[in-house]
Amino acid sequence: MKTFLIxxxxxxxxxxxxxxxxxxxxxxxxxxxxxxKARQSIKDALMIxxxxxxxxxxxxxxDVVINLAGSNIGEGRWTEKxxxxxxxxxxxxxxxxxxxxRNMEQKPELLISSSGIDYYxxxxxxxxxxxxxxxxxxxxDVCKEWxxxxxxxxECGVRVVIIRTGVVIEENAPAVKKILMxxxxxxxxxxxSGKQYFSWIHIxxxxxxxxxxxxxxxITGPVNAVSPSPVTMNELAKTVGKLMRRPSILRVPxxxxxxIMGEASELVISSHRVIPEKAQTNGFVFSFRExxxxxxxxxxx
Numbered sequence: 680m681k682t683f684l685i686x687x688x689x690x691x692x693x694x695x696x697x698x699x700x701x702x703x704x705x706x707x708x709x710x711x712x713x714x715x716k717a718r719q720s721i722k723d724a725l726m727i728x729x730x731x732x733x734x735x736x737x738x739x740x741x742d743v744v745i746n747l748a749g750s751n752i753g754e755g756r757w758t759e760k761x762x763x764x765x766x767x768x769x770x771x772x773x774x775x776x777x778x779x780x781r782n783m784e785q786k787p788e789l790l791i792s793s794s795g796i797d798y799y800x801x802x803x804x805x806x807x808x809x810x811x812x813x814x815x816x817x818x819x820d821v822c823k824e825w826x827x828x829x830x831x832x833x834e835c836g837v838r839v840v841i842i843r844t845g846v847v848i849e850e851n852a853p854a855v856k857k858i859l860m861x862x863x864x865x866x867x868x869x870x871x872s873g874k875q876y877f878s879w880i881h882i883x884x885x886x887x888x889x890x891x892x893x894x895x896x897x898i899t900g901p902v903n904a905v906s907p908s909p910v911t912m913n914e915l916a917k918t919v920g921k922l923m924r925r926p927s928i929l930r931v932p933x934x935x936x937x938x939i940m941g942e943a944s945e946l947v948i949s950s951h952r953v954i955p956e957k958a959q960t961n962g963f964v965f966s967f968r969e970x971x972x973x974x975x976x977x978x979x980x
Contacts, residue, residue, distance in 0.1 A: 682725065682740055683707040684787070686772055687747030689717050691852055692793075692844075695886050696745065697721065703890075708736060710748075710772075733775055737782050743893055744780065746792040746829065748772040752818065753853055757942045766821050769793075773828040780832045789838045791892055792829035796843050796878055796905060798822035801949040804876065808956035809843075809901045816945060826901070838899055840892050845878035845905035845953060847885060848967070850977040859978075861929070862919055868929035871936060873913035875950035878905040881967035881976065891963050903955045910970050912947075918971050922978055 683700060687693045688709040700707055701723065709727045711717040717727050728735060750768040755761060773792060780786060799807050800814015813823050826841050833839045846854050861867040880888075885904055892898050910918070920927025936944040955963070967973040 681705045681742045684710065684736065684741045684744045685747065686710045686745070686776070687749065687793070688724075689713075689720060690747060691847060691849055692882070692885060693747050694720075695849070695882050696747070696889060699886050699890065708739065708741065710736075712748075730772065730775055733779050734782075736779060738784065740785060741783070741787045742789070744776060744787050744790045744792075744832075745889065746773055746776055746790065749793060751853060752795075753857070753943070753946060755943070756940060757817065762817060766824070769821060769825045770828055773825060777828060777831040780835055780837055786835055786837055788896075789840065789893060790829060790832045791840045791842060791889060792826070794822045794826050794829075794841045794843045794901070796845050796903065796951045796953045797949075798826070798843055798901075799951065799953065801875075801945070802952060803950050804874075804952055807903075807951070807953045809903055816949075817942065818945065838896065840898055841901045842889065842892070842904045843901055843953075844885065845880050845903075845909075845951065847882055848879050848970075848973040848977060849882035850980055852882070855977065858915075859919065859923070862923045862925040862927070865925055866929050867916065867920055867923075867925055867927045868931065869912045869916040869927070870931050870947045871912060871933040873911060873916065873930065875912050875948060876909045876952035877912055877915050877970075878909040878951045878953040879970060879973065880905050881965075881973040884965050884967055887966070888958060888963060891958075891961075895961055898957065898961055900957075902957045903953050904958075905953045905955050906965060906968055906970070906973070907955055907959065908968050908970065909952050909954070915970060918974060922971065922974055 797818035800819040916927040
């Protein structure tokens with residue numbers, strides 16, 4: 680019986696991961712900023728604890744730590760207060776986990792810690808694998824520090840894998856709702872130049888990849904959690920319009936996006952042509968390789 684320790688369990692990825700963990704009869708412990716709220720939706724965890732109670736886990740047998748915690752980067756403008764929350768919710772919690780691992784007599788086998796393809800910055804039309812250098816910008820800097828904190832667990836002999844995730848395609852994902860909403864009102868179209876690349880992954884493939892990493896002990900370091908088929912924003916708009924039978928011609932200029940979103944506009948203006956080289960080299964098979972199939976799956980539910 681394997682036991683998982685999960686942060687971010689009530690989030691989009693966490694909920695789907697727990698569902699799959701249940702199917703495999705693994706047990707799990709949850710760390711949450713709001714344990715009382717977590718208990719309302721999570722009924723079969725071994726323990727649900729706040730981060731202030733993390734020391735209670737020190738003597739527990741934990742095989743895998745999965746760190747999915749972090750506030751939503753797409754919620755509103757990036758004020759200085761908001762940026763501190765984005766950074767702190769990732770790095771501070773990761774620091775607590777690496778400190779816990781350091782203090783555990785029986786170390787976990789593996790730490791899988793979230794990051795994002797924002798690590799690479801705006802890469803234009805360059806094809807990016809896991810060996811590509813880090814980029815510039817607020818999110819790139821957050822990802823670098825976030826990953827650096829997680830890698831400290833390797834000093835304790837723990838296998839560490841960093842999953843650099845693209846935009847997650849799931850019916851309740853905030854980013855997906857924002858993409859689809861204009862089309863529902865017949866005002867959809869490309870954002871920005873339309874030439875920027877959009878790297879994505881279907882939620883079922885992301886959960887499957889996390890468990891694939893757990894089962895394949897030779898995988899270490901960064902893993903790009905993206906489909907093998909990134910698309911341009913123009914291609915994305917055309918696909919959404921076709922699937923929803925809506926026009927996709929009302930382009931939103933980059934200048935307007937910057938005016939509305941401020942610094943957070945880099946979320947849609949930056950280009951990420953990222954490929955999952957390490958996952959595929961190690962034999963991972965994607966169920967959703969094309970954006971049309973991924974979007975059709977969530978639209979037809």
